[in-house]
Amino acid sequence: MRKFWCLFFMFWPIAAIVYSAMSPAYGWWFPGDSVTELGQRIDNLFYLILIIITVVFIGTQMALGYALWKAAHNEDEKAHFSHGSHNLEVIWSVAPAVILLFLALYQMDVWRDFRVKAYFPEGTIETPIAEVTARQFEWRIRYPAPGKKLQPKPQPDDLYAVNELRAPIGRAVMIQLRSEDVQHAFFLPHLRIKQDAIPGQIIPIWFKAEKKGIYELLCAELCGWGHYKMRAQLTVEREVEFQDYLKKLQTDQNYDGFPTSDSVAKKEE
Amino acid sequence: MSVRWQSLIAVMLAGLLAGCGGDASKARFAENSALAKQLLPKARKAVQKTLDEHFGAPLDSVAWLKLPVNYGKAEGTVKSVDGLKLSVEFNKEASDVDGLTSPELARAGLLFTSGVSAGKQVLLAKFDPKTNVFEALQTLDSPPAKDDTFVAAGHFLRHGRKLYARHCQHCHGVSGDGDGTTAKYLNPRPRDYRLGVFKFTSTGSFPAPIKATRDDLKRVIALGIPGTYMPSFVPMLKENELTAIIEYVRWLAMRGEIEKGLITELKGEYSRDRSKDEGIDKSLETYLGEAYPNFVNEIAGEVGEKWSGAEEEGTAITPKKPRTQDTAESRHRGKELFLGNKAKCVNCHGPAGRGNGPMTEDFQKNPTTNEVYAERGLFDVWDQPIKPRDLTRGIYRGGRRPIDIYRRIYVGIKGTPMPGNSQALSEDEIWDLVNYALSVPYDSQAPKLPKPHSVAEYSTEHGHAN
Numbered sequence: 062m063r064k065f066w067c068l069f070f071m072f073w074p075i076a077a078i079v080y081s082a083m084s085p086a087y088g089w090w091f092p093g094d095s096v097t098e099l100g101q102r103i104d105n106l107f108y109l110i111l112i113i114i115t116v117v118f119i120g121t122q123m124a125l126g127y128a129l130w131k132a133a134h135n136e137d138e139k140a141h142f143s144h145g146s147h148n149l150e151v152i153w154s155v156a157p158a159v160i161l162l163f164l165a166l167y168q169m170d171v172w173r174d175f176r177v178k179a180y181f182p183e184g185t186i187e188t189p190i191a192e193v194t195a196r197q198f199e200w201r202i203r204y205p206a207p208g209k210k211l212q213p214k215p216q217p218d219d220l221y222a223v224n225e226l227r228a229p230i231g232r233a234v235m236i237q238l239r240s241e242d243v244q245h246a247f248f249l250p251h252l253r254i255k256q257d258a259i260p261g262q263i264i265p266i267w268f269k270a271e272k273k274g275i276y277e278l279l280c281a282e283l284c285g286w287g288h289y290k291m292r293a294q295l296t297v298e299r300e301v302e303f304q305d306y307l308k309k310l311q312t313d314q315n316y317d318g319f320p321t322s323d324s325v326a327k328k329e330e
Numbered sequence: 331m332s333v334r335w336q337s338l339i340a341v342m343l344a345g346l347l348a349g350c351g352g353d354a355s356k357a358r359f360a361e362n363s364a365l366a367k368q369l370l371p372k373a374r375k376a377v378q379k380t381l382d383e384h385f386g387a388p389l390d391s392v393a394w395l396k397l398p399v400n401y402g403k404a405e406g407t408v409k410s411v412d413g414l415k416l417s418v419e420f421n422k423e424a425s426d427v428d429g430l431t432s433p434e435l436a437r438a439g440l441l442f443t444s445g446v447s448a449g450k451q452v453l454l455a456k457f458d459p460k461t462n463v464f465e466a467l468q469t470l471d472s473p474p475a476k477d478d479t480f481v482a483a484g485h486f487l488r489h490g491r492k493l494y495a496r497h498c499q500h501c502h503g504v505s506g507d508g509d510g511t512t513a514k515y516l517n518p519r520p521r522d523y524r525l526g527v528f529k530f531t532s533t534g535s536f537p538a539p540i541k542a543t544r545d546d547l548k549r550v551i552a553l554g555i556p557g558t559y560m561p562s563f564v565p566m567l568k569e570n571e572l573t574a575i576i577e578y579v580r581w582l583a584m585r586g587e588i589e590k591g592l593i594t595e596l597k598g599e600y601s602r603d604r605s606k607d608e609g610i611d612k613s614l615e616t617y618l619g620e621a622y623p624n625f626v627n628e629i630a631g632e633v634g635e636k637w638s639g640a641e642e643e644g645t646a647i648t649p650k651k652p653r654t655q656d657t658a659e660s661r662h663r664g665k666e667l668f669l670g671n672k673a674k675c676v677n678c679h680g681p682a683g684r685g686n687g688p689m690t691e692d693f694q695k696n697p698t699t700n701e702v703y704a705e706r707g708l709f710d711v712w713d714q715p716i717k718p719r720d721l722t723r724g725i726y727r728g729g730r731r732p733i734d735i736y737r738r739i740y741v742g743i744k745g746t747p748m749p750g751n752s753q754a755l756s757e758d759e760i761w762d763l764v765n766y767a768l769s770v771p772y773d774s775q776a777p778k779l780p781k782p783h784s785v786a787e788y789s790t791e792h793g794h795a796n
């Protein structure tokens with residue numbers, strides 16, 4: 062039985078090594094590679110932290126296993142009673158503090174690029190592509206009319222969609238996030254973006270998706286019984302497709318029972 | 331130690347099973363008791379029995395082929411007949427249809443489309459999906475023969491019910507009565523389907539309100555109803571799921587209407603207050619034995635026709651002219667109409683479109699019973715208080731496309747006091763009103779209040795003393 066516990070505690074560091082080593086290749090941590098460059102940097106931070114905690118975990122488990130093993134075979138020596146060691150206390154307070162401080166400083170530039178408005182890519186702040194309003198229990202999206210700028214207040218020619226956000230590929234874009242009722246969180250796992258939506262605040266989020274596709278957009282804040290319903294999607298597509306989509310929204314929204322009237326009007330222009 | 335773990339797990343499993351099992355299999359559709367309680371107890375039972383027979387229970391639904399519901403038909407051919415056993419083969423597309431394994435499919439039965447049984451529905455006791463052998467419920471007078479074709483109904487209903495239970499039931503209720511567990515916290519209340527009335531349709535209301543089309547329902551479920559708790563269900567629900575759920579909603583609506591029709595019919599002779607009448611039991615028995623079955627079929631036919639009628643071509647209200655250019659002049663004309671006596675929008679929506687017109691302050695009459703409501707303000711056909719829309723908010727529950735607003739003004743909003751104007755207003759006038767209504771949220775100068783004497787005019791128009 063004594064040996065069992067030694068082996069038990071030694072087993073976990075080995076399992077941790079195997080698991081940590083395998084996970085990147087199998088995509089166990091993330092839903093695929095990040096679709097944004099910033100997301101890849103976030104992943105790198107994640108892996109750095111993973112390495113640090115794996116090393117620490119293995120170290121502590123080995124120490125524990127070793128101590129147990131040694132004691133298990135030592136019938137003669139009596140346990141030594143200690144009131145603590147000042148030096149040890151200092152070491153295990155300072156070492157984690159140093160690691161945490163290092164992480165806090167090391168991630169600063171990623172944080173800055175993600176959150177600090179002054180560092181948003183050029184052109185994003187002036188021309189947000191959409192306003193996304195979280196609401197129990199759906200995402201309501203407002204785009205400016207093609208060629209117009211998004212205004213904080215709704216405009217007569219704004220375009221509306223629900224649960225389907227679209228964005229062009231390869232261009233840094235910004236959206237304005239709001240909430241109509243309670244706190245929600247705008248979560249794009251494939252883009253590594255998670256941002257709370259807070260009633261009364263307009264929160265800018267930017268991203269530059271590099272890969273075409275349809276990605277899940279979820280609510281990541283338990284916001285009520287219908288929380289699970291807040292499953293929408295982000296479609297990343299070519300710039301022309303995106304513009305066509307907006308035009309299609311515009312045509313749909315101006316539909317008056319005469320499918321051709323819009324195209325007629327366009328020819329007249 | 332391991333023994334203890336095992337017993338712990340066993341206890342947990344038992345708990346789970348008890349939690350899920352329960353009486354779910356005995357679940358029933360709630361009765362429309364507000365109406366049914368007016369009947370003699372025996373008549374009430376007869377209605378229940380009819381409904382059970384033709385619709386079944388939530389977990390054991392019956393596809394009544396008389397109704398224009400797309401049950402997700404699977405076609406097939408009889409391979410051999412052996413007494414009660416029918417060995418069949420489904421068409422290629424049908425063989426992988428989800429739900430064919432369901433006992434509900436068996437209960438729904440087979441409708442024969444050729445041979446001696448053509449046009450007959452054969453009820454079944456069992457279906458073995460592995461061997462594709464059905465077992466008929468009772469001996470058949472004219473048993474189908476080899477190579478007879480049939481349609482089997484049901485998997486849409488089953489699929490629809492599952493989805494409905496997961497996504498809609500807690501608001502709209504098991505029987506579609508709009509009284510699910512969360513309903514009481516919501517305003518407006520979730521739709522009670524049982525009247526078969528839907529608000530945001532493309533169809534007209536002349537000479538009688540036309541039902542919602544499948545596309546209308548789909549639009550509502552896909553886009554949600556902004557400004558209410560009815561959420562959007564796309565992209566969460568996929569196309570085939572929407573199809574199934576729409577059929578289920580239509581089915582529930584038809585069930586509710588048929589229930590109401592049966593009760594109304596029986597109420598004429600067999601209302602509760604006649605329980606002391608001599609010979610009433612006998613008379614009811616005779617009626618149930620003779621005329622009633624026909625009436626059941628008749629009312630189902632009537633209700634079904636209304637629903638299939640909505641799907642016919644040309645039911646959608648489409649303007650004959652495209653939208654009038656959205657100019658200041660058009661809006662101005664619209665505003666005059668809005669405030670004027672011809673369209674009377676102001677009576678409900680108020681001079682600034684805030685939904686606080688004089689009619690909201692008055693006692694109104696219930697148009698079906700002609701009784702005055704106990705409270706001030708407007709009521710809908712579900713007897714719920716209702717407010718005219720505040721047009722300054724720019725939220726359009728039935729959609730914000732010009733065609734949507736056009737339809738709302740032309741047809742009115744079914745089930746609500748908002749009246750249609752197909753007779754009163756010309757095409758151009760409606761478009762002017764559309765342009766005005768859509769401009770209200772952006773009207774920076776607050777619309778001027780009408781002069782005092784005109785307010786008086788609006789109210790006298792409706793015959794109120796004040």
Ligand SMILES: [Cu+2]
Nearest residue numbers: 245280284291
């Ligand atoms: Cu949420």
